[in-house]
Each structure stands twice: as structure tokens, then as C-alpha cells.
Amino acid sequence: MGDAVNDVIAARRDAYEAGEKFPSAAELSKRLITDAKRTSARSWLGDVSSVVLQQALRDADQAYSNFFDSISGKRKGRKSGAPRFKGRRDRRQSIRFTANAKFSITRGGKLRLQKIGSVPIKLSRLLPSTPSSVTVIKDASGRYFASFVVDVEPEPIAVEAPEIGVDLGLEHFAVLSDGTKIDAPRILRRAEEKLKRAQRNLTRKKKGSANREKARTKLARAHARVADARRDFHHQLSTHLIRENQAIAVEDLSVSGLARTRLAKSVLDAGWSSFTAMLEYKATLYGRKFIRIGRFEPTSQACSNCESKDGPKPLRVRIWQCKACGVWLDRDINAAVNVAAAAGLAVTACGAQVRPPVRVAKRVEAGTHRGDLARRSPCIQTR
Incomplete structure (x- = not known):
């Protein structure tokens, strides 16, 4: 409810x-909901569920709490900005119903909401337990979603499993310390031409027209498909890694810093932050171990075989030879092994070793002069 949040x-x-004290939640509820319903400007609030209005006030209050905790240092992570007013251009809208609203799912597969009625829905899966709340969301592309909060029991998984280090990259999305390489899907790159056509079609439409709104919705849906495909890839890969490994170590990459380089589009297309966030919460859910190592660890500079540092290398160098022990190493697998070693995981460095690259022989070495053959064999004569 944008109006309720704006009033708060x-x-x-x-x-x-x-210079006055901030009003409490009870005062705001009385002033902005109970008393506002009696005025002509806000009489329409009586047609909205009181639970939805109360949840909007709580969300605004929580936003202020996060803001103050962020600037004081109590809240970790990126600094949160002050809550801002909701505008008509805010395409994403949501309302939340708790158990007090007495929402339910009917036998006919519809979601019954207070003061709205029965809404047909398609469940992606059966709910494992009775939901405690439901949030109805409308995204920028005009799609509606119902998100339920339920209690779930984690599925049992194998206790004995290997420990791995993961090196995230662009050519390969993830390289594991056991030598496994997962190709990057490059979802945005593949859909780039369609997005460009949709964007050009939008710019040709007259502002404020119905055709421009249709073009905007089409562009938003194209972007939504890209985001959905990326999220699905992250979910499938993170679930697979958590199920198959006892402990996972990754490097704490500075994604915001890399997003300011010439590789910005590819870095943001990969979505490393959301992927590592999925690994972290799924590890907690299934009782696995998740470790982040410092971003200043020389994972791509040190040899995983003898632990000697060879110095920084340009990105074009994918295979290099250690000057100390002479072993040839795959850059990405070597980095994954070093990530696991920095986290204290027991992994082997054998997977990082590769055969020396084939060297092209020089012309004087590859061929044999005809005169040399004549001198070696008396049967061959030269003219």
C-alpha cells in the first residue's frame, strides 16, 4: 500500500x-488508519483489509529501523538509504496477508483473500504445511505472484561428502577444486538482441500512449525472462553443490568494484552475489559448511603444489608453469584448490596439474634441407 507508506x-x-519525537507505531496506526478512514480523502481505506494496512505500517517502520541500524553500524553490509516515497512509476507493488486476515486456499484451487474475494492461482508445488502469511506481488511486467511463508523440514542428505573450493569466473561460471568446470550460461548476452529490439520499439512510441505502455510491458517481460533463467540456473547449481559436498569454500569477490570495469556487463550477467547467497542459506538449511575467504588471498598467484607465489598474471594466461617446482597448472583449477586450502579444507592439488602446452617448432627445426639428405645418403643425388 503505497499511500499508507507515504503517510508514515x-x-x-x-x-x-x-524537532519532535518520532511517533510510535500505535500513534501512527490510530492517526493514519483509524482516524483517516473517517475523512473524505481517505475514506477508501475502509475498502481495504486492515491487516494489509497494518503490514504496510510495519514495513515502513522496519525500513526506518534498517536505515538507522545501517548508519550506526549495527547492520552489516551495504549502507541502507532513507525510506523514500512511493510513486506512480514504481512498477513493483505488493500486499501481505497474515493469518489474522484468515486467507485460505479453496478446494477449487483458488486463493481467498479478505475484501478481495477468490483469485485463481497455479501452485508451483504443494504446500508442505499451513502457510502463516501470503504476499501478493505484481512485478514490472504485469505478472502476479503469491508467495507463501511455510515451515519446512530439510530433506535428509548424505552425511559423508567431499569438501571443495569454488572459483567463480566469466568464461566458466564455476570451477571446482576437483577439476569440474561449469560453463557460464551468458543469459543476458544471448538475449541481448531481443532486448535491443524491444528497447528500440519502446523509444519509437509516443509518451503517454497506450502503445508505449504495451511496448514497456513487452520489454519488462523480456527482462523478466532473463532474470528468471538466471535465477533458475543459480538454484539448480547451488542445490547440486550443497547436496554433493560437505563443505564449500568461495572467495569473497568485490562484485561492485568489478562492475565498474570494462567487464561490467559480463560480471553482472553472471550474478555471483546472488549465487553465493543461495549457497550460504542452503548450507545452513541442510547442515553443510559454507566458508568465505578474504578477497586479498593470492589464489591465482600461488602454486597449489609447492605454495610458492609466482606473481600476478594477465587474464589471457590460462595455463602457467611454476618457477619453483616446474609443474604446469590450470589457472582456474589451481585457484579453486587454493580457495579450499585457504579455508582449511582437505583437498588434493593433483587436479590443478596439466600437461605442458604443445609448442610449435621453429622452421629450422621442423624441416630438413635437401642437401643434408644427399650428404647422409649416397643414393640421393642433387642437380
């Missing part, structure tokens, strides 16, 4: 500018 932000700002 306005009330907080007015109190701050007047």
Missing part, C-alpha cells in the same frame, strides 16, 4: 523537521 514517511519527516 511524511509523518516521520514532519516530526524530524519540527
